[in-house]
Amino acid sequence: MKKYGLVIALVVLTTMGCLKGQDDPVFPSPDLTIPVDESVTLQKAMPFPFGAAVNVGLLKNNTTYRNLVIKEYNSLTAENAMKFTQLHPSENVYTWADADYLVDFAQQNGKRVHGHTLIWYKNPPSWVLNYQGDAQAWDNLLKNHIQTVVSHFKGKVASWDVVNEAMADNGTLRDCIWLQKLGADYIAKSFIYAHQADPDALLFYNDFGHEYSTTKRTAIINMVNNLKQQGVPIDGIGLQMHTNYMQSDKNLADAINTAVATGLKVHIAELDISMNPNNIPDLTFSAGLAEQQKAKYEFIVKTYNAIPKNQQFGITTWNVSDADTWIRGEYNRPDWPLPFNDNYERKAAYQGILDGVK
Numbered sequence: 585m586k587k588y589g590l591v592i593a594l595v596v597l598t599t600m601g602c603l604k605g606q607d608d609p610v611f612p613s614p615d616l617t618i619p620v621d622e623s624v625t626l627q628k629a630m631p632f633p634f635g636a637a638v639n640v641g642l643l644k645n646n647t648t649y650r651n652l653v654i655k656e657y658n659s660l661t662a663e664n665a666m667k668f669t670q671l672h673p674s675e676n677v678y679t680w681a682d683a684d685y686l687v688d689f690a691q692q693n694g695k696r697v698h699g700h701t702l703i704w705y706k707n708p709p710s711w712v713l714n715y716q717g718d719a720q721a722w723d724n725l726l727k728n729h730i731q732t733v734v735s736h737f738k739g740k741v742a743s744w745d746v747v748n749e750a751m752a753d754n755g756t757l758r759d760c761i762w763l764q765k766l767g768a769d770y771i772a773k774s775f776i777y778a779h780q781a782d783p784d785a786l787l788f789y790n791d792f793g794h795e796y797s798t799t800k801r802t803a804i805i806n807m808v809n810n811l812k813q814q815g816v817p818i819d820g821i822g823l824q825m826h827t828n829y830m831q832s833d834k835n836l837a838d839a840i841n842t843a844v845a846t847g848l849k850v851h852i853a854e855l856d857i858s859m860n861p862n863n864i865p866d867l868t869f870s871a872g873l874a875e876q877q878k879a880k881y882e883f884i885v886k887t888y889n890a891i892p893k894n895q896q897f898g899i900t901t902w903n904v905s906d907a908d909t910w911i912r913g914e915y916n917r918p919d920w921p922l923p924f925n926d927n928y929e930r931k932a933a934y935q936g937i938l939d940g941v942k
């Protein structure tokens with residue numbers, strides 16, 4: 585009997601140990617999630633479109649992710665599926681499957697699609713980098729790509745980031761293949777070609793850094809105003825807003841309000857709030873960090889909610905949850921920048937977004 589007692593005691597203790605292990609504040613910590621009424625969703629609560637950048641692989645293969653996307657958002661951006669290399673990997677080949685899948689999904693579920701992105705310094709495929717031709721041939725290449733893509737999605741994609749990240753931090757145009765081959769006019773031309781292919785699509789210039797560099801911000805705003813004055817068909821300005829919880833409220837508000845002053849529509853197009861901007865390799869997420877993130881999300885949403893309604897294109901987060909954030913891969917660090925945690929549960933940041941429109 586004594587022996588059995590010992591065995592039972594050991595089993596009980598071991599089991600308790602395991603359970604305790606589960607309750608430990610391991611990453612991701614369940615106690616950082618918040619009990620929000622499940623009938624509340626971002627798309628219902630926000631008075632403007634609220635979207636996310638969506639990964640087509642996850643949409644196809646992860647039911648939790650897919651259902652969350654259906655439930656929470658009414659606007660979708662393809663994280664990668666509509667970029668140049670993905671859609672147009674060699675000169676005479678277009679690969680539509682993933683982008684079409686996303687667009688069909690959006691149509692079936694009544695969601696707006698924002699196209700991202702036609703021309704981006706980072707994404708030309710090698711056939712473009714190796715392309716030989718005179719200025720006219722390069723102009724045709726630009727035009728063909730833009731018009732083939734925009735025509736393919738005509739009537740299904742509401743808006744486009746026509747040119748992405750053309751400005752360098754020092755306020756001059758970023759060196760890239762398009763600038764080298766076509767000069768600064770590649771930007772105006774891109775908008776004109778996109779507009780010809782789908783006059784109903786809203787056309788955006790999209791970039792990052794408005795909140796941390798007045799030099800870059802001013803250069804972007806000047807460029808956009810010049811395009812407008814020249815009659816180039818531009819409807820909006822996208823502020824990526826890959827930001828972090830230490831960014832000052834003033835800088836964030838200045839970024840939004842200087843964009844508003846252009847009179848164009850403003851899209852907070854790639855919002856995420858990094859909690860580890862200093863790349864600390866062993867940082868863990870804590871309740872304290874969660875509260876700071878909540879406050880920052882609330883401030884951004886509140887500031888955006890106060891701009892004129894007809895300029896609110898919407899807010900889009902870059903990715904859905906901390907599990908699928910691009911930041912971890914891009915910067916090789918732990919980070920938790922989104923309103924959903926690794927288990928696709930709502931974080932305090934989610935409540936911050938709701939509080940922003942109270």
Ligand code: XIL
Binds near residue numbers: 664
């Ligand atoms: C990122 C994607 O999230 C990554 O999966 C990819 O490897 C690189 O591009 N600014 C942009 C987006 O405009 O297109 C970028 O997306 C993130 C930064």
